[in-house]
Amino acid sequence: MRELASRPLSAAVSGMTTEVVDPVPGAGAPHLPRQTGLVQLLTPEGERVEHPDYAIDVTAEELRDLYRDLVLVRRWDVEATALQRQGELGIWASLLGQEAAQVGAGRALRPDDTAFPTYREHGVAWTRGVDPLHVISLFRGVDNGGWDPVATGFNLYTVVIGAQCLHATGYAMGLQRDGAESAALAFLGDGATSQGEVNEAMIWAASFSAPVVFFCQNNQYAISVPLERQSRVPLYQRAAGFGFPGVRVDGNDVLAVLAVTRAALAAAREGQGPTFIEAFTYRMGAHTTSDDPTRYRLASELEEWKLRDPIARVKAYLSRTGTADADFFADVEARADELAAHIRRGTTEMPDPPGTAMFDRVYAEQTPHLAAQQAQFEAYQAGFEGSHR
Known part of the structure; x- marks a missing residue:
């Protein structure tokens, strides 16, 4: 990996092309690129392949760890979706189908690197040691996120679309200085690439050669808008317009994501500037639990993408090569059950904070104006004491 990272990433992606095939029948279906257009190290059938520019050596133990990460992250996501359906969470943004993109990118980070997530990067949070309950509490509405961004190297979730790219670029410029x-x-x-904040961030990152990597999970839909209505070219090609390399990777291939992200981060640390990574993946579920994807995409499209499941391909490879046996897979499933029980129990036992908690961390020190608002709120609440309404 050091040999790869020691040269400009532009050399690794030059000449890379993407073929486009006919879209899946039906309104709004995205065009699917042929596999030759992607950096891929593990096929959907679980066969190991080589790439001339992105070699990676992983031990048997590391492969098993990656598989365990994928399974546990998916189980967390499935449990959280169930909790929301049962009224325990206000909303949930599922990552179903995007586990490899997030685990691969998260495991590429070094301890002193910092990730800037949207509101869906539960898999990255997992790789940074964030307790799932600290993420769940945000969606339950009891706090604004319970983890320490400095200690974990994982910033708080950002709901404002694209704003985290400005945060990351500014932070990277600080690291540089x-x-x-x-x-x-x-x-x-992919939807965020249409936001001004993202384009502004990439202009600044390019102008100052900031040590930042933009990792786009192209899950084919900006809520209900398909990619083909957002961009006339593959997203990774946009990077050339800003003056830095872009690369498209199979986002359902955890090994390829790990290799590409490691190389991009290494290049950034060595002063080569930013890289744009397009992880070509698919959102298997709804955008959030308030969304109904059946209104804008076909079931046949979903079935096609199930054949590219990121977990199934790793399991197939582990089984085929004898790297893992039945006992290992059973142990992973048992750990997944334990995690689900931990999440469910911890969620239902979360105490509701007092209403005044909303004033506690607005500023480092409370301002007179905020203190007046709190006093007004407390007086209003006191008016209900003894009321049965």
Whole structure:
């Protein structure tokens, strides 16, 4: 990996082309690129392949760890979706189908790097050691996110579409000026590429050669709008317009994502500037639990993408090569059951905060104006004491 990272990433992606095939029948279906257009190291059938520019060596233990990550992250997501349906969460943004993109990118980070997520990067949070309950509490509405961004190297979730790219770029410019040998990793979706904040961030990153990597999970839909209505070219090709390399990787291939993201982060740390990674993946579920994807995409499209499941291909490879046996898979499933029970129990036992908690962390020090608002709120609440309404 050091040999790869020691040269400009533009050399690794030059000449890369993307063929476009006919879209899946039906209104709004995205065009699907042939597999030759992607950086891929593990096929959907679980066969290991090589790429001339992105070699990676992983041990048997590391492969098993990656598989375990994928399974546990999916189980967390499935449990959270169930909790929302049962009224325990206000909303949930599922990552179903995007586990490899998030685990691969998260495991590429070094401890001193910092990730800047949207509101869906639960898999990255997992790789940074964030307790799932600290993420769940945000969607339950009891706090604004319970983890320490400094200690975990994982910033708080950002709901404002694209704003995290500005945060990451500014942070990366600070790292640059401090002489730090670390980088920022900004996550975004395909829909966010249409936001001004994202384009502004990439202009600044390019102008100052900031050590930041833009990691776009192209899950084919900006809520209900398909990619073909957002961009006339593959998203990774947009990077050339800003003056830095872009690369498209199979987002359902955890090994390819790991290799490409490691290389991009290494290049950023070494002063080569930003990279745009397009992780070509698919959102298997709804945009959030308030969305109904059956209104804008066909079931046949979903069935086609199920054949590219990121977990199934790793399991197939582990089984085929004898890297893992039945006992290992059973142990992973048992750990997934334990995690689900931990999440369910911890969620239902979360105490509701007092109403005044909303005033506690607005500023480092409370302002007179905020204090007046709190006093007014407390007086209003006191008016209900003894009331049965």
